[in-house]
Amino acid sequence: MNVSVERSFAEQQDAADSLASLRAEFFIPQRERGGDSIYLCGHSLGLQPRGVARVLNEELQHWAELAVEGHFASPRPWLPYHEQLTNSLARLAGAQPLEVVAMNSLTVNLHLMFASFYRPRPGREAILVEQQAFPSDQYAVASQIEYHGFDPKTALIEIAPRAGEAVLRTEDICALIEREGQRIATVMLPGVQYLTGQRFDIEAITRCARRQGCTVGFDLAHAIGNVPLKLHDWDVDFAVWCSYKYLNAGPGAIGGCFVHERHARSVDLPRFAGWWGHDKQSRFQMPASFQPIPGAEGWQLSNPPILAAAPLLASLPLFDKAGIDQLRAKSLRLTAYLQWLLQAHLSNALTITTPSDPEARGCQLSIRLHRSAAEARAAFDALAAQGVFCDWREPDIIRVAPVPLYNSFLDVWQFVAALEQALQ
Structure with missing residues (x-):
């Protein structure tokens, strides 16, 4: 122009x-x-959609009038509440509905994903991250390495930009993966880097990582709702995100998670289980053994926080509209x-x-x-x-x-x- x-x-x-x-x-x-005002801080906290108050007040009214029956008799029943968010989130993630779920917060979801997809063994215990990763990611990754009995000083591989440069080059990331791939268990990088705003080439990085036998996941806190994503086609193993930045769901809002379809029915994958991830048909029969729901929903732990999920019912339709x-x-x-x-x-x-x-x-x-x-x-x-x-x-x-x-x-x-x- x-x-x-x-x-x-x-x-x-x-x-x-x-x-x-x-x-x-x-x-x-x-x-x-x-x-x-001039509000240019959506990368930290998105603005409040005007429809949020209506949705929240409706849920408060349903609670007041229906109490426990709101789980089943509410106009928006609380039992399957998170399912209302699935299709819109799938469109933003470039995923199939089976592959996404609204649950928990970003770092909780990151730990849940690492429980399943970080399977270190001696000689292949490393995790690749960026040197300037957001601190919560750094803490989570280091603690996972320690939890599995390894030392972050040797098992945490950090990649930094070239001298005199501010951002990473995709060719440097892939070269490191090819060089160190045999000892890298998991690659964990951002979709968009929080400090520099750099958009990572998720497709190219995933392709490099999978060639070396690494599992690969992405933190999409600054990517979802910001840039188009095609997680299913790019063959990413997992991804996590928060909803209070570009998705405009408010402080502390429910987060989200992607698990690729090829893992949907991998019941042998180790995971930290909770009853909300159990098969919906038998969940309330309280069986002794855990049977995960196929897809990302199978990683849920507890029933969703309704008041932390409700704002997405006001914000996600705006993405669908635009x-x-x-x-x-x-x-x-x-x-x-x-x-x-x-x-x-x-x-x-x-x-x-x-x-x-x-x-x-x-x-x-x-x-x-x-x-x-x-x-x-x-x-x-x-x-x-x-x-x-x-x-x-x-x-x-x-x-x-x-x-x-x-x-x-x-x-x-x-x-x-x-x-x-x-x-x-």
Whole structure:
């Protein structure tokens, strides 16, 4: 697109945006002096869809009126409640409905998946992760290695970018897998990296890992609802995600899990079992032996938290309405516009550490300020004082995510103007 630095260009883009009406489906935090804030923090917590309060209030009313009978007699019975989310999640994950389930939280699901898919033995006990993995993933992986009696100092393989580079190269990941594959039990990487916003080539990495006999899983916290996924076709073993970022389900919302169809009926796979993963037909007969439900549902432990799942009934229909491909197309334009404005106005004041290739990133740009740590933090605080929501990472990085569901081109223009002012 022919881009202009003028505000009128952003307004013209918004006027022509076929998805612009979706913004009205969300609550936008207001500035102290009135008017919408500039909210570019969907990579941390998505905005609240306006339909959430209605759904939650309905469930509270059903609880008040029906009590225990709400499990069966509610207009949305609680017993199969999570099943209402399956088809939409499957579309976003690029999966079959059998392969996905809404359950638990991300790190709990990660441990459950490792119980089944990390099967180390002497000589093949290693787990491959990225050096800058989100801390919860690092802790979970290291604890799994220790739980199985191995030492993370030798069994944890961390891959880092090349010297002087901020992001990983797919060819370097695959080369490491080919070099160390015989001692790698499991490859565990993100779909989109939380700090840099880099989008990983899941298909290529999975292909490399499976050639070496490794199981492979992905943390999709920053990928699901952000970029199109094809987990089934890519032959991923497992994946986990949270729902409070791009899926807009609220703080502490129920997470999700993918298990490939080829494992659907592998009853011999070891797992940590719970009664909600037991065969639905005999679950309430309380049998002594565990018979898992085929597919991802068989990894459930307990009945789902209704009030933590209900917000997805308001947010997922918005994805179905828009379509992830259309959202991605808008996201590419929004993020490219943000990159262009930053380079046009502030190229000497910052470096964008997110890949410049649009296909190698999600909707996030990570911006490293050319300031001392104290000055960079002061600029971030100045943004907050102007009603700008973004994210700070030590020592000098601001993470910004123009989310296509509710962000506008004008948001992007206003952010760059506010950052320019803050740096002055």
